[in-house]
Amino acid sequence: MRYLILEDEKIASNRLKEMIANLRPDYHCVLTLDSVESAVISLPALKLDLVFMDIQLADGNSFDIFDQIKFDAPIIYTTAYDEYALKAFKSNSVDYLLKPIDPVELAGAIAKFEKHSVKDDKDVTQLMQSLKPEGKERFVVKVGEHLKSVLTKNVQLIYSQDKGTYLFTDDGKRFLVDYTMDRVEEMLSPKEFFRISRKFLVHIDYIKDIVSYTNSRLEIMIDGFTDDQVIVARERVSDFKVWLDR
Template sequence: MNVIIIEDEKPSARRLQRMLDKLDIQAKTLLHSVEESIEWFENNQHPDLIFLDIQLSDGLSFEIFESVAIKSAIIFTTAYDEYALQAFKLNSIDYLLKPIDENELEKAIHQYRENFPVNKQVTLDFSDIKNLLVNPIEREYKKRFSVKIGQHLKLVNIDDIECFYSENKGTYLHTVDGRNYLIDHTLEQLEEELEPQTFFRISRKFFVNINAIQDIISYTNSRLQIKLKSFDEQEVIVARERVKDFKNWLE
């Protein structure tokens, strides 16, 4: 597999290179700017796979595609608009959020190998990528959940859910009328199924509905405590590493 890395942060590029080495994949070419990349593509055979950062030192990497017709699969290695990321993924282009996790990297490589057999190349059109960023593909998020009550199934509308939480290896939803129901989902699965403008994962234990937040209070260790309208089974705390993203989400 012929692989290159386009990344303006040299330590990040070398770290990714070492991680690929562990997977027996050699990325011999490291490029660090739009200008350098354009020149390289004009004078070299295009690789099978590109690991591509979006914001480079001299501009956005999309400028590369305006100058050169790229015939390679691409895995983005950046934090970017989540709707664009989803759109890229639907179009067989994967992404890795920095700092890159080794397991996620391995999964991305596996996905590439499944979707792009050896020696198969794709032509990536810059205008298509640009349109995805401006007009992201709309996707359907869950509108209701089914919960089991004895021998019966009950449907709970998403608007009636204040939060989701994990407890004793189970996942529960809490409704606006103060009821808790066990569901057959993990919080990780919910990340793909909940509308991100409405629900936010504040910690390993909680997703909260923005419409259910009644108060936000400063808490110890630079964390935040959330008061929901009816949930009072336990404290709802925003993890310190999620506080910044949580504040951005609120706005």
């Protein structure tokens, strides 16, 4: 198997290469790269079976690569950040490993790649669906001088206000998070959360009531949330009903 490592930390790159060599001596590392720019230049000319890819690189985010070149090789992501998991599984991902890389988890990821090393587009699509994670489990938020972990299962809705993004929990508390609404939407399980408008994401388990509203829209009642009306945008009503009735 011919593979490539995209990693901007030399020590991490060398360690990963050594771990792969111990697990699969017959695998051949074609090249190691350290930036978005070098990947965009080099990847189109290479024939690769697998890529090990960090996400945060010195000159940007590795997802920027897909905006510039067509690239189809399977990817095992190796990163220190868990918030990109959902986005990663939309881009050829076989697995998503958090640093420091555990040898057992790496062995499992490689075995998963080998088991599902298929060329047919339908098979690849089924593989991506089977591997897709269930969504972010918790958010770390700042409360004064302290950090607090908020379980996603306790979040009733998420809303934007004054250019900030807030969690509203089942105990009536609000927490500011360091993400945009678009980024939060990518992190969450689509089974549990639905983006009803640009302003609101709602958790299905906390919808107390749904009533008709003007212009064919819907209003959602959430216990304890009185800051604003939670309205389903007219263009989202149809998809929202399908989501509820699945």
